Amino acid sequence: MSVAIENFVKAIYKNGKSKTNNTKPGNIAKVLNISSAAATDMAQKLAAKNVVIYEKYQPLKLTEKGNKMALSIVRKHRLWESLLFKLFDLSLHDIHKEAELLEHQTSDLLAEKISEYLGNPKFDPHGDPIPNADGEITTIDTSIPLSKAQEGKSYIISRLISSDKEFFDFCSANGLKYGNTVTISKQFISSKMTQISINNNTIVLNSDFTNIIYVNENN
Template identity: 75%
Template sequence: MSVAVENFVKAVYKNAKRTNDTKPGIIAKELGISNAAATDMAKKLAVKDLLHYEKYQELKLTVKGNQMALNVIRKHRLWESLLFKMFDMSLHDIHREAELLEHQTSDLLANKISEYLGNPKFDPHGDPIPDKNGIITTTDTSFTLSKANEGKTYIISRLMSDDKEFFDFCAQHGLKYGNTITVSKQFIKNKMTQIVVNNNTILLNEDFSTIIYVNENESKNVQH
């Protein structure tokens, strides 16, 4: 399949998981193409049995389309994991390179990369990596930092962005997958979250607090 087809199917899959909005216009915006081009692509992929297309309705992947999306996503996230481990590249850079490499990677090479890395369950952003059968074996219990409770300690589980400025900010302030943070204040009216990480206090606006996902740090929140 072409790069355009794989990117389109992947965009439909990710938007279905993220916002449940997969109309051609939304996918067009995501991919930087015209609405007409997105509709045309959707019709072509429907013929190939990769998705279901109905005018003015959400796009829904078929079983075949879903498998394709997960296969591309697996390769993308494995490459991110390898590049991060070998070259300590920034989260933005590994994402950009993986966008190119995912389309040129055979299933054989993807499996070799996975084996080399110890078959990781998550990439450096905290996104789950499907296994070789296209199955995500982990359960996502994370939620956005904006919904976290004051006074509790959390572990960063996911950084859902591909924006360079966001990742640069995270790198400068120790906001990375697996790190521990404490929510000291939620400014509900002003939609801001104050956290403490590495003994530093940081105030985040809603643009950041809604794309940083966390899980409760059970060991730190046990009541004695």
């Protein structure tokens, strides 16, 4: 499959898992920076190959074949992120950019070798689950956004859902990394802000941050 097809299928998968769950061709076009007409044309072509389910004016859906393809691409992407982070300590933004390129050049054999080298990780450095070789996500996501966390409790950062460089630079500078512990000092409900304590520092975050930083309760 071409890079364009792989990116198209991956975009449908990821958008289908997002909060907006918008997989209409026009929205997929925006994600991929292509025209709506090009997205519709691609969807129709992939429907003929039993990769996508296409109905006019309806959201796009992946077939079983398409879902398996998407999970294979996602697996390779997240394994590369994990490897680059381990070997070179690149920023979360940089590993994402590089993995976007490398995922398309990676065979199933190489993906398996990378996974074995890393100890078959279940999560990448962003906290996103890594599908196994059979295209299955075996972990159960119990995380919640920081905006929903309770005052006075401690949590473990489990996911950082973004590809924005400034976001990751801020997180890195303030210790907001996957696996680190944060304590919720105060939830400012009306202003949609959250005051947290981390590494003996106090930080106030707005909803732009607290809705894309996910945590699990620190039991």
